Every structure is written in structure tokens, then in C-alpha cells.
Amino acid sequence: MHAMRIALMTAVALTACTGEPPSFDSVTGGNPRRGLEAIQRYGCGACHRIDGVPGAYGTVGPTLQRIGEGAYIAGKLPNSPENLQQWMRFPQRIVPGNAMPDLDVTEPDARDIAAYLYHQ
């Protein structure tokens, strides 16, 4: 039992350290590897702390490190892969006047970013 826990923890640590995200996520159907690239392209890290993204230490918005665990997205939408993508694409429609601008995130990019966030 104990040995198995150690083996599991080692496996998790190894995955975290190799840096390369997987290329497919079954929950979203997205590509976490492309998601990482999209996060950098849109500059999400200027406002958010995101694991594994160089320079993503922003504190304007909440950390996205545990986005899969919360009950709500932006305190408003029940947390689901679909709602996470809706939020990324249309934050101003969902919570008008909030500090996250609409960044014209495309549907495939939102899917890949969600895939990355679930795997970070």
C-alpha cells in the first residue's frame, strides 16, 4: 500500500517535470500542447498564474492552477468544460464590466486551452 503510494507520487512528479503536455485530452477533445502555445499567444499569463507557462505569474485575475476543482467559473458559471470555454471566449458577455477583456479567442483555441488547464 505504502509502496504503491510512493510509486504514484513519483509518477505524478515525473509527469510534472518533463514539461511536455500530452497532445490529446479526452474530456475536451482538445490538444493541451497546442493549448500551451495558445495561452502564450493570447497573453493570459499577464493576468493569471498558470503552471508550466513561462512568465505566467499575473495577479490581476485568479490563479488558474486549480481551475478543474472549483464549483463556479468567475463565481458565476457552473464549472464544466463547455462553460470554461464559453468564459474564455466571452467573459464580458458573462460578467459585464469585469477586468478580463474579450480577447477574440477562437473556438479551437478555447478547446485546446481548456485541455491544457485540465492537465497542468
Ligand code: HEC
Ligand atoms: C487583463 C487581464 C486578463 C487577461 C489578459 C486574461 N484574464 Fe482571465 N480573468 C481575469 C480576471 C480579472 C478574472 C476574474 C473575473 C471575475 O471573476 O469576474 C479572470 C477570470 C478567468 C477565469 C475564471 C477563473 C476562476 O477561478 O473562476 C478563467 C478560466 C480565465 N480567466 C482564463 C483566461 C484565459 C484562458 C486567458 C487568455 C486567453 C485570460 N483569462 C486572459 C483577467 C484576465
